[in-house]
Amino acid sequence: MSDEYENKTGYQAQSSETISSGSGGGSRTASDIDYVRPAEVTDQDLYHGHSFITKWVFCQDAKVIGVQYFLLATFTGVVGLILSWLMRLQLGFPGAAGFMTAEHYYQFVTMHGMIMVVYFLTALFLGGFGNYLIPLMVGARDMVFPYLNMVSFWSFFVAVGVLLASFFVPGGPTGAGWTLYPPQTILEGTPGSGWGILLMCISLILFVAGFTMGGLNYLITVLQARTRGMTLMRMPLTVWGIFTATVLAMLAFPALLVGALMMTLDNVLGTSFFMPTIIQAGEILEYSGGSPILFQHLFWFFGHPEVYIVALPAFGIVSDLISVHSRKNIFGYRMMVWAIVGIGGLSFFVWAHHMYVSGMNPWFGFFFATTTLIIAIPTAMKVYNWIITLWRGNIRLNVVMLWCLGFIVTFVNGGITGIFLGNVSIDVPLSDTYFVVAHFHMVMGIAPLMVIMGAVYHWFPLVAGRFLNETLGKWHFWLTFLGAYSIYFPMHYLGFIGVPRRYFEMYDSPYMTSAVGMNEFISMAAFIVGAAQFILIFNIIKTLKTGKSAGSNPWKANSLEWLTPSVPPEHGNWGDKLPVVHRWPYDFNVPGAKEDFITQTTPPSDVVGTEVEKT
Amino acid sequence: MHPGIIFFLVILGSVLFHIFTPWYWTDIASNWGGMDDTITLTFWIGGGVFIAVCLFMIYCVLKFSYKKDRKVEYKPEDKKLEKILTWATTIGVAALLAPGLIIWNQYVSVPKNALEIDVMAWQWGWQYRLPGEDGKLGTTQVININDDNPFGINLDDPYGQDDVLIQSDLINLETNQPVKILLRSVDVLHNWYVPQFRAKMDAVPGIVTYYWFEPNKIGEYEVLCAEYCGIGHYAMRGGVEVQSSIDYKKWLSEQETFKELIAKQQKIEFGNKKIVKNNNFLLNKEIYKEE
Numbered sequence: 001m002s003d004e005y006e007n008k009t010g011y012q013a014q015s016s017e018t019i020s021s022g023s024g025g026g027s028r029t030a031s032d033i034d035y036v037r038p039a040e041v042t043d044q045d046l047y048h049g050h051s052f053i054t055k056w057v058f059c060q061d062a063k064v065i066g067v068q069y070f071l072l073a074t075f076t077g078v079v080g081l082i083l084s085w086l087m088r089l090q091l092g093f094p095g096a097a098g099f100m101t102a103e104h105y106y107q108f109v110t111m112h113g114m115i116m117v118v119y120f121l122t123a124l125f126l127g128g129f130g131n132y133l134i135p136l137m138v139g140a141r142d143m144v145f146p147y148l149n150m151v152s153f154w155s156f157f158v159a160v161g162v163l164l165a166s167f168f169v170p171g172g173p174t175g176a177g178w179t180l181y182p183p184q185t186i187l188e189g190t191p192g193s194g195w196g197i198l199l200m201c202i203s204l205i206l207f208v209a210g211f212t213m214g215g216l217n218y219l220i221t222v223l224q225a226r227t228r229g230m231t232l233m234r235m236p237l238t239v240w241g242i243f244t245a246t247v248l249a250m251l252a253f254p255a256l257l258v259g260a261l262m263m264t265l266d267n268v269l270g271t272s273f274f275m276p277t278i279i280q281a282g283e284i285l286e287y288s289g290g291s292p293i294l295f296q297h298l299f300w301f302f303g304h305p306e307v308y309i310v311a312l313p314a315f316g317i318v319s320d321l322i323s324v325h326s327r328k329n330i331f332g333y334r335m336m337v338w339a340i341v342g343i344g345g346l347s348f349f350v351w352a353h354h355m356y357v358s359g360m361n362p363w364f365g366f367f368f369a370t371t372t373l374i375i376a377i378p379t380a381m382k383v384y385n386w387i388i389t390l391w392r393g394n395i396r397l398n399v400v401m402l403w404c405l406g407f408i409v410t411f412v413n414g415g416i417t418g419i420f421l422g423n424v425s426i427d428v429p430l431s432d433t434y435f436v437v438a439h440f441h442m443v444m445g446i447a448p449l450m451v452i453m454g455a456v457y458h459w460f461p462l463v464a465g466r467f468l469n470e471t472l473g474k475w476h477f478w479l480t481f482l483g484a485y486s487i488y489f490p491m492h493y494l495g496f497i498g499v500p501r502r503y504f505e506m507y508d509s510p511y512m513t514s515a516v517g518m519n520e521f522i523s524m525a526a527f528i529v530g531a532a533q534f535i536l537i538f539n540i541i542k543t544l545k546t547g548k549s550a551g552s553n554p555w556k557a558n559s560l561e562w563l564t565p566s567v568p569p570e571h572g573n574w575g576d577k578l579p580v581v582h583r584w585p586y587d588f589n590v591p592g593a594k595e596d597f598i599t600q601t602t603p604p605s606d607v608v609g610t611e612v613e614k615t
Numbered sequence: 616m617h618p619g620i621i622f623f624l625v626i627l628g629s630v631l632f633h634i635f636t637p638w639y640w641t642d643i644a645s646n647w648g649g650m651d652d653t654i655t656l657t658f659w660i661g662g663g664v665f666i667a668v669c670l671f672m673i674y675c676v677l678k679f680s681y682k683k684d685r686k687v688e689y690k691p692e693d694k695k696l697e698k699i700l701t702w703a704t705t706i707g708v709a710a711l712l713a714p715g716l717i718i719w720n721q722y723v724s725v726p727k728n729a730l731e732i733d734v735m736a737w738q739w740g741w742q743y744r745l746p747g748e749d750g751k752l753g754t755t756q757v758i759n760i761n762d763d764n765p766f767g768i769n770l771d772d773p774y775g776q777d778d779v780l781i782q783s784d785l786i787n788l789e790t791n792q793p794v795k796i797l798l799r800s801v802d803v804l805h806n807w808y809v810p811q812f813r814a815k816m817d818a819v820p821g822i823v824t825y826y827w828f829e830p831n832k833i834g835e836y837e838v839l840c841a842e843y844c845g846i847g848h849y850a851m852r853g854g855v856e857v858q859s860s861i862d863y864k865k866w867l868s869e870q871e872t873f874k875e876l877i878a879k880q881q882k883i884e885f886g887n888k889k890i891v892k893n894n895n896f897l898l899n900k901e902i903y904k905e906e
Contacts, residue, residue, distance in 0.1 A: 405676065
């Protein structure tokens with residue numbers, strides 16, 4: 001879109017004026033206006049699997065790896081879901097489950113949190129959608145390092161195995177809370193303080209190692225393996241979102257890695273990185289001089305970018321879904337790109353807003369409140385652009401669009417409550433209460449989940465060649481959206497009452513007794529929302545073989561992933577010839593065009609007489 | 616039903632819920648009314664944005680649903696509109712940030728006349744220490760803590776001798792007297808939190824943290840631990856009683872000083888009796904019973 005960029009690359013752009021067929025302009029021919037710079041490197045050689053094992057298990061095809069990531073992340077997500085049911089059972093109906101002790105409750109809280117944030121959302125967005133979509137969307141044959149990509153998935157597999165193994169070791173999984181704050185994490189008095197936390201740290205280290213392999217692939221594929229004509233400013237926002245999130249992950253995960261390593265050393269070798277002098281049960285422990293707050297800084301230096309590692313791919317994907325299904329270009333594409341990049345950059349300067357009442361120097365509060373509220377501005381711009389995209393569009397109210405609308409409602413809701421919590425002095429009464437729980441579930445649980453679901457319904461016809469059932473999809477959407485909203489919207493008000501989070505039991509404090517009814521209601525809604533997710537699993541199984549055949553480009557989208565010679569795309573993606581890109585992916589309803597979409601590979605000579613934007 | 620109408624009902628329901636909710640702030644009992652006011656302001660501005668965005672979305676969904684021959688606008692960018700929206704958002708955000716920072720400045724600036732209270736936390740209970748007649752708290756160290764010196768006061772610190780020790784999780788405060796809560800922990804993170812006072816801060820082993828408030832309503836309040844501290848976290852409660860000046864002085868005069876504690880312990884030892892530390896072990900027993 002930028003003139004400057006085109007000048008630098010020497011790329012000859014189509015004009016923003018009406019393209020003339022050569023009659024008015026004189027000497028220009030079709031081959032002139034269709035010119036795209038030749039490729040700089042030769043085509044990628046791919047390893048083709050021969051046996052079942054090399055094709056489907058230790059597979060090097062990014063699409064299969066994407067599906068593998070998707071399935072494994074979904075499996076751990078279901079584990080996380082079941083844990084949340086058990087927690088809600090205790091909170092809504094204390095004592096209803098006989099086996100539920102405080103110890104188990106805290107273990108479930110911890111595992112639910114860690115699974116959902118890291119092993120479900122991160123793995124699903126980057127490992128799942130990233131692997132499947134990046135090569136297809138930028139017009140590459142595969143990731144640039146397919147073997148490394150395969151190792152990345154299997155590291156994730158082992159990481160999940162180690163994580164789940166902690167349910168079966170003596171003492172059970174760690175119950176330290178997903179933030180793993182020392183000193184309690186490795187002291188008796190916290191469930192799983194021996195084996196549980198050790199396995200958690202090992203699992204995280206494996207995850208980070210595996211993720212780094214995948215992440216390098218995503219970055220280098222986007223930077224180096226784009227097809228001819230695919231300039232950075234012609235990439236779909238999905239790729240921009242995943243790309244920027246991966247940059248964040250590359251910079252943020254090392255902080256988690258060293259935090260986990262140092263904690264393991266404190267735990268196993270008795271070092272004192274995070275451990276000051278401590279008396280427990282009347283005995284002085286052999287630690288001294290460490291700083292518990294240091295861990296919190298390391299954790300949140302990872303933890304806050306992590307929020308955007310989940311959010312940015314969601315932003316990107318939802319932009320594309322909204323654009324395709326409202327048959328209109330995304331509004332303010334350049335603003336959207338810069339907002340993604342800007343949010344990504346700013347996200348490294350806001351981490352201590354999780355620590356306003358942690359006991360760090362309170363003067364930090366001024367700085368981090370300011371940076372946190374600044375980040376609201378590009379985020380708000382994205383929201384405006386999504387809804388302006390709907391304006392004067394031609395909106396298909398299908399299941400995909402419903403998920404997008406659900407995303408907008410839940411994301412704006414959760415974003416606004418984020419302004420409460422980011423604004424340092426308001427955070428004081430609300431931090432560590434259910435307001436926080438409601439806020440982050442709404443903004444980084446439900447909202448990204450809405451996008452994941454929309455993406456599943458959108459891209460399933462590409463992956464499987466068949467549509468998911470629309471009626472089941474609508475049931476799935478409304479149960480999930482209405483249910484989740486009625487879980488988390490009222491939950492904010494528990495925070496106003498002052499109900500602290502991570503309480504196994506509320507007892508009968510006077511201001512808490514009024515919350516009993518609400519807790520029961522929330523638990524009932526949680527059971528329904530959880531159960532509704534199995535509609536999707538049923539839908540997938542049902543339509544995988546019998547669903548309506550999708551054919552090629554069923555949504556009439558413009559981006560490259562829909563333009564493969566075969567559906568579903570085969571290994572190598574593009575048959576003999578790589579696609580050549582002539583425009584951005586948002587040319588919907590261009591004035592003068594015959595159809596309401598112009599694919600990225602359509603050369604200008606095919607759409608003579610249209611008023612396409614110069615991209 | 617048209618999806619737009621369902622979304623509209625969700626937004627309407629949210630607004631009605633907010634207006635009629637029986638669940639809202641517990642009555643405030645401290646000077647931090649400014650926090651509540653900032654939250655109300657944020658509700659107005661933020662809530663307004665939420666409603667506006669959602670209504671606009673709903674309008675689009677109702678008005679522009681798919682028709683084969685609908686004329687669609689092709690307008691990739693609108694610099695002017697984007698500029699207006701950016702500035703309007705910036706102003707809105709600044710309007711929210713300013714009061715937040717002003718109140719934070721008050722929160723971190725403790726008034727000179729504040730009474731310092733040492734709140735000591737452990738798994739899982741609280742105890743308190745007030746300065747004696749000299750008006751100063753003695754210094755402490757974790758390694759000094761034992762049954763004879765439950766607060767770990769440095770024995771050679773003259774300020775420590777007259778400190779008033781309250782070996783209970785209940786403490787009394789004087790109404791309209793600002794207090795500076797000095798938090799410390801001997802084991803893990805804790806957080807001394809009374810919802811009615813609005814304020815809170817973590818107790819971190821190894822350092823002393825602080826915050827301040829001025830209780831202004833006579834009554835009894837529950838103390839909650841607000842930072843996860845292990846299996847007994849949910850049961851780590853305490854109590855505060857805010858009293859009138861006269862009642863408070865009477866209560867204070869009945870409390871034991873460090874000097875008196877040492878003297879008493881020596882007396883008991885002469886009688887060959889063992890001291891049982893009056894910590895809240897009942898609580899621990901309750902918890903471990905479940906295992």
